[in-house]
Amino acid sequence: MKTSLIAAALAASMVSGSVYADVDISGFASVVGGKVISGEGVPEFGLEPTFLANYPIVGFYEEDWSFKPDSKYGLQISADLTEGLTATAQVVGRGADDFNAEFEWAYLSYTLNEHWTLQAGKKRLPLYYYSDFFDVSYAYLWIRPAADNYTWQIFNYNGVNAQFNYQVNDWTVSGNIYTGREDDTENKLLSEFFGSQPIREIWKNIVGGVLSLNRDWLDLRFTYMTYQNERYRNGVKVTWDGDDSRRGKFAGLSANIDYNNWLVLTEFNRLTLDGGDFDTYLLSAGYRVGQWTPFVSFADFDSESEMHSTSSIGARWDFHSSAAFKVQYDDVTDDGINGQMVAGDSKAITFGIDLVF
Amino acid sequence: MNWLKFVAIPLVLSATAASAEVAVVVHPSNAASLDQAEISRLFTGRGSAFNNGSKATPLNLAESAPARAEFDTKVLGKSSSQMKAYWSKLVFTGKGTPPKELATDADVKAAVAADPGAIGYIDAAAVDATVKVVGKF
Numbered sequence: 001m002k003t004s005l006i007a008a009a010l011a012a013s014m015v016s017g018s019v020y021a022d023v024d025i026s027g028f029a030s031v032v033g034g035k036v037i038s039g040e041g042v043p044e045f046g047l048e049p050t051f052l053a054n055y056p057i058v059g060f061y062e063e064d065w066s067f068k069p070d071s072k073y074g075l076q077i078s079a080d081l082t083e084g085l086t087a088t089a090q091v092v093g094r095g096a097d098d099f100n101a102e103f104e105w106a107y108l109s110y111t112l113n114e115h116w117t118l119q120a121g122k123k124r125l126p127l128y129y130y131s132d133f134f135d136v137s138y139a140y141l142w143i144r145p146a147a148d149n150y151t152w153q154i155f156n157y158n159g160v161n162a163q164f165n166y167q168v169n170d171w172t173v174s175g176n177i178y179t180g181r182e183d184d185t186e187n188k189l190l191s192e193f194f195g196s197q198p199i200r201e202i203w204k205n206i207v208g209g210v211l212s213l214n215r216d217w218l219d220l221r222f223t224y225m226t227y228q229n230e231r232y233r234n235g236v237k238v239t240w241d242g243d244d245s246r247r248g249k250f251a252g253l254s255a256n257i258d259y260n261n262w263l264v265l266t267e268f269n270r271l272t273l274d275g276g277d278f279d280t281y282l283l284s285a286g287y288r289v290g291q292w293t294p295f296v297s298f299a300d301f302d303s304e305s306e307m308h309s310t311s312s313i314g315a316r317w318d319f320h321s322s323a324a325f326k327v328q329y330d331d332v333t334d335d336g337i338n339g340q341m342v343a344g345d346s347k348a349i350t351f352g353i354d355l356v357f
Numbered sequence: 358m359n360w361l362k363f364v365a366i367p368l369v370l371s372a373t374a375a376s377a378e379v380a381v382v383v384h385p386s387n388a389a390s391l392d393q394a395e396i397s398r399l400f401t402g403r404g405s406a407f408n409n410g411s412k413a414t415p416l417n418l419a420e421s422a423p424a425r426a427e428f429d430t431k432v433l434g435k436s437s438s439q440m441k442a443y444w445s446k447l448v449f450t451g452k453g454t455p456p457k458e459l460a461t462d463a464d465v466k467a468a469v470a471a472d473p474g475a476i477g478y479i480d481a482a483a484v485d486a487t488v489k490v491v492g493k494f
Contacts, residue, residue: 114405
């Protein structure tokens with residue numbers, strides 16, 4: 001576990017400041033169970049039939065019922081230090097990590113004016129549309145955003161962020177610009193799932209931005225990020241064509257529609273790394289009938305060497321003012337990485353409850 | 358078919374919500390004019406000032422108050438659970454804070470009467486001279 005100085009400082013300032021500051025506590029949780037109904041697994045690795053539901057934290061289902069891969073809880077403490085300054089920390093425990101509590105967010109926020117806010121500390125990388133609220137399942141339709149899209153091994157960064165919000169005629173124009181780095185001393189996905197040696201994954205010189213345009217029923221989002229990748233395998237620096245670092249560039253577009261009870265959710269993303277393109281997209285449609293929202297979804301990952309996709313059908317039921325029940329069936333087609341399967345084809349059922357408080 | 362009943366009851370409940378009129382209220386000294394789009398902007402965190410430039414402090418009713426669901430549906434065009442999903446995305450990503458919630462119409466009226474920058478909403482039947490109505494829905 002990595003405890004950043006910022007996290008420790010924030011936690012300390014909240015404890016000592018609680019006498020003076022207005023402290024808000026809020027949280028979220030998901031309790032989700034599921035199993036693989038049928039699947040191929042990857043016999044050459046001794047992998048039983050597996051549904052890999054979450055790449056970065058290696059959350060996967062097998063043929064026995066499990067309540068761990070998608071279950072999680074989060075607790076957010078936010079202290080209003082007045083005059084525009086706020087300290088926020090979020091502790092998240094995920095079933096895939098045996099519910100070990102970690103500081104996922106710890107940042108200071110300063111409101112410059114009506115339009116701009118500056119933040120510094122540890123945050124989630126806002127790459128894909130759902131990246132920065134991936135853990136808050138209550139805020140979206142499915143049990144989880146499609147695994148085929150949300151595959152990248154780094155999902156936090158330490159740095160600074162400037163976010164803005166403007167009203168231009170009928171459009172709300174918002175977004176943020178950020179820079180920072182992340183040094184994951186033992187990356188779970190690369191060390192455990194795609195290998196068996198400890199891998200230290202560094203994304204440095206991260207510079208990115210998000211632009212969102214909202215109007216009535218239409219929500220458009222553009223995202224771009226570039227970073228420099230360094231990697232150590234077993235303590236030895238990895239080289240790519242003789243270079244000990246490589247640059248990645250990520251670009252994405254998302255268009256979402258929420259019109260007359262119809263929901264259409266889309267995103268299209270491309271990561272360019274080592275001269276190759278890693279393309280992902282997600283298409284979902286849902287229709288709200290009272291408290292129920294049945295949906296269908298398709299997500300795809302496509303690069304020259306790696307291909308997999310997931311077709312899903314499910315429903316969300318807002319049975320309570322702070323909780324939603326969800327059930328989902330996923331059918332994964334795995335065309336592998338360089339001829340080797342990621343986790344093989346699988347069909348899986350998952351269901352559970354998401355809540356916020 | 359117990360399962361069907363299980364599905365049908367919540368549908369019926371959500372369709373039979375009361376339909377009293379909701380009045381959006383501000384401090385009597387507030388001269389700002391507000392249409393539905395502007396009210397919606399203030400209550401969704403997309404704007405934080407009245408059209409005359411002065412800072413606005415929106416006040417929500419708790420979910421237990423009947424006018425809350427009315428306001429969410431008629432003015433914001435969303436169900437209360439859609440609004441909760443919307444706010445949970447903003448709150449847990451550090452992009453926004455939902456309006457403060459007060460328990461009753463009387464609490465909102467008292468808070469608006471005491472704050473020139475406040476904007477709230479109450480059951481239209483609860484309006485009196487301590488607040489100024491800027492819209493009825």
